[in-house]
Amino acid sequence: MLATIIQVLDTTIANVALPHMQGSLGAGGDQITWVLTSYIVATAIMTLPVGYLAQRFGRRNVFLWSVAGFTVSSMLCGQASSLTEMVIWRMLQGLFGASLVPLSQATMLDTFPRERLASAMSIWSMGVMLGPILGPSLGGWLTDTYSWRWVFYINVPLGILSLIGIYLYLPDTPLRKQRFDRWGFAFIALAVATLQLLLDRGEHADWFESFEIQFYAVLSLLGLYLFAVHTSTTDNKFFSPALFKDRNFMSGTVFIFIVGIVLLATMALLPPFLQQWKGYPAVTTGLVLMPRGIGTMVSMLAVSHILKVVDARVVILSGMALVSISLQQMSGFTMDVGQRELIVTGVIQGLGLGLVMVPVSILAYVTLAPSLRDEATALFSLSRNLGSSIGVSIVMAVLSRSLWINQQDLSSRIQLSPDLLAKVQNGNELLAMSGGLIQEVNRQAAEIAFVNNFHLLMLINLAAMPLVLLLSNPKAEANATG
Numbered sequence: 330m331l332a333t334i335i336q337v338l339d340t341t342i343a344n345v346a347l348p349h350m351q352g353s354l355g356a357g358g359d360q361i362t363w364v365l366t367s368y369i370v371a372t373a374i375m376t377l378p379v380g381y382l383a384q385r386f387g388r389r390n391v392f393l394w395s396v397a398g399f400t401v402s403s404m405l406c407g408q409a410s411s412l413t414e415m416v417i418w419r420m421l422q423g424l425f426g427a428s429l430v431p432l433s434q435a436t437m438l439d440t441f442p443r444e445r446l447a448s449a450m451s452i453w454s455m456g457v458m459l460g461p462i463l464g465p466s467l468g469g470w471l472t473d474t475y476s477w478r479w480v481f482y483i484n485v486p487l488g489i490l491s492l493i494g495i496y497l498y499l500p501d502t503p504l505r506k507q508r509f510d511r512w513g514f515a516f517i518a519l520a521v522a523t524l525q526l527l528l529d530r531g532e533h534a535d536w537f538e539s540f541e542i543q544f545y546a547v548l549s550l551l552g553l554y555l556f557a558v559h560t561s562t563t564d565n566k567f568f569s570p571a572l573f574k575d576r577n578f579m580s581g582t583v584f585i586f587i588v589g590i591v592l593l594a595t596m597a598l599l600p601p602f603l604q605q606w607k608g609y610p611a612v613t614t615g616l617v618l619m620p621r622g623i624g625t626m627v628s629m630l631a632v633s634h635i636l637k638v639v640d641a642r643v644v645i646l647s648g649m650a651l652v653s654i655s656l657q658q659m660s661g662f663t664m665d666v667g668q669r670e671l672i673v674t675g676v677i678q679g680l681g682l683g684l685v686m687v688p689v690s691i692l693a694y695v696t697l698a699p700s701l702r703d704e705a706t707a708l709f710s711l712s713r714n715l716g717s718s719i720g721v722s723i724v725m726a727v728l729s730r731s732l733w734i735n736q737q738d739l740s741s742r743i744q745l746s747p748d749l750l751a752k753v754q755n756g757n758e759l760l761a762m763s764g765g766l767i768q769e770v771n772r773q774a775a776e777i778a779f780v781n782n783f784h785l786l787m788l789i790n791l792a793a794m795p796l797v798l799l800l801s802n803p804k805a806e807a808n809a810t811g
Contacts, residue, residue, distance in 0.1 A: 331487050331488075331491035333453065335491070339422065342467055353477065354410070364415055365529065366525075368423040369529055370529075372426060373714060374424075374522050375423065375428065377567075380707050384704075387502055387504055388432055388502040389501050391432065392428070392433075394425075395428045396495060398424070398425030399429065400484060400489060402419075432703070434710070437453050438702050439699065466619065467483075508565050513559055513566065516556035517553075521711070521715075523552065530545070532725050536726065568708065577692050577697070580692075580693075581694075581709070583712070584796060585689055585713045586712045587716060588686060589714065590720030590789060591682075593720055594724045597724060607664065620679070621678055622679060625686075627679075627683070629683040629687055635684075640802055642692075646794060648681040648684025649791075651678070653791050654681075657787050662783070664772055727781065727785060735773070
């Protein structure tokens with residue numbers, strides 16, 4: 330759990346500290362984003378070979394080295410004195426941290442028998458879900474109270490505790506010697522890394538109007554094409570073919586991709602909505618968003634008991650329905666929305682996400698052979714992370730474009746009456762009135778832009794609901810035939 334939390338937390342905790350880092354590291358506004366990009370890309374690349382590394386060197390050994398490396402690189406990030414140092418240490422942090430979530434999930438799946446899996450998965454999933462939710466709030470508090478360096482130092486004591494626990498209690502796993510598909514890894518790593526760069530840099534580089542983004546897109550498609558050709562012509566495949574033949578695992582992987590879109594995209598929208606447009610300070614924003622995490626925690630604790638009497642697919646549909654209801658309510662937000670409405674929609678959405686995350690994770694692995702778990706958890710984790718990156722990129726692009734279009738449209742509709750102009754005494758009054766009008770136009774344009782995004786996320790969530798039909802529940806089907 331500790332290994333899971335520190336890795337997932339670091340995906341979002343540094344976001345709010347970027348402006349403070351920028352001054353300390355002497356970086357420009359566009360350069361400082363590489364602090365996030367380097368970590369995301371390194372994590373995506375090194376998630377791919379986690380299954381092979383665990384089988385070749387033993388899960389316990391890989392786990393120990395990963396936690397140790399992540400902890401040391403976190404400390405180095407906190408001590409960085411230049412942007413170059415910070416990017417290098419963040420890349421190392423991503424390289425070592427990539428295996429933490431997959432290996433912790435694989436360990437949990439092997440540790441508990443099937444009848445206790447729902448309870449174990451509920452507790453484990455809290456780390457994955459609460460990390461992105463609490464990350465911005467914790468990062469803001471640490472930055473305001475101490476300094477941005479504590480965003481990274483916070484990982485050190487947690488990493489040491491995790492390292493001690495793994496060393497004392499985690500058993501060794503059997504080693505399996507097999508050849509590593511270097512070309513397969515190179516091609517898929519190229520596709521995933523350039524896709525992450527495209528998604529992360531797109532908003533800053535004006536998307537496909539930029540040669541940089543076009544270059545990333547071509548490389549990503551080329552990497553995917555070469556990987557497909559290589560996989561179809563080699564006997565030593567990078568991913569085990571049995572993974573793609575398991576319908577439950579593939580359906581669950583698609584599902585977690587959708588959950589990733591809605592989970593992190595909503596969390597990317599709410600902080601700027603509350604801080605930039607509602608004028609909330611960072612601490613208040615964190616407190617308003619916290620009930621969403623509480624809702625997730627409550628539903629995850631309850632879902633293990635619910636699954637004993639209700640089909641997992643029904644629970645998933647119920648969770649997605651709650652998420653859709655919350656997003657529908659959020660699509661009616663105005664700039665005058667109160668904290669009560671923000672908290673209520675957050676709790677409803679948190680409850681829904683908890684009801685989706687745990688059953689999907691259980692059904693994804695229930696029909697999968699234990700020998701494939703290391704590889705499967707890595708692919709499952711990568712799918713969730715890619716969904717999160719794509720979701721954030723989509724909503725930020727839509728938000729930016731919608732904001733600009735709305736500003737132009739609303740501005741064109743403004744007409745000052747002759748009577749109002751006659752009352753203006755001098756140029757200063759006219760300037761003040763114009764400034765107030767521009768501020769109000771921007772405010773209303775932002776309101777429409779955020780509402781459009783919440784509505785878009787609701788449609789994405791509704792469109793994913795029929796995918797539940799692809800999942801099977803062996804336990805429920807056995808009871809029905811029995």
